[in-house]
Amino acid sequence: xxxxxxxxxxxxxxxxxxxxxxxxxxxxxxxxxxxxxxxxxxxxxxxxxxxxxxxxxxxxxxxxxxxxxxxxxxxxxxxxxxxxxxxxxxxxxxxxxx
Numbered sequence: 001x002x003x004x005x006x007x008x009x010x011x012x013x014x015x016x017x018x019x020x021x022x023x024x025x026x027x028x029x030x031x032x033x034x035x036x037x038x039x040x041x042x043x044x045x046x047x048x049x050x051x052x053x054x055x056x057x058x059x060x061x062x063x064x065x066x067x068x069x070x071x072x073x074x075x076x077x078x079x080x081x082x083x084x085x086x087x088x089x090x091x092x093x094x095x096x097x098x
Contacts, residue, residue: 002027007037 003026010017010030020026021042030038041049073083081094 002029002039004029004031004036006030007032010040 005013005017005028007030010028017028017040021028021040025042025045027045028040029036030040076083076086076091076094079094086094
């Protein structure tokens with residue numbers, strides 16, 4: 001569970017906060033003028049989050065790519081092409097001449 005702490009209090013207690021983050025895996029949201037500005041978390045948690053974000057980006061990209069392929073195959077079919085019989089070079093020529 002995250003804890004919210006102001007920037008001034010953070011400055012005054014930074015060693016204690018780092019101890020809590022590293023030992024107890026606590027997460028602190030740092031605010032300035034009551035607005036969230038930063039997060040302090042363990043390096044281990046940071047790496048896990050970074051890996052999760054990269055994996056989510058990869059999944060999103062693969063989904064977009066699959067939809068694009070599907071739409072392109074549909075477009076080729078509407079133009080009268082048999083998608084299963086086209087080579088990569090033929091597809092490139094179709095795109096180039098479109």
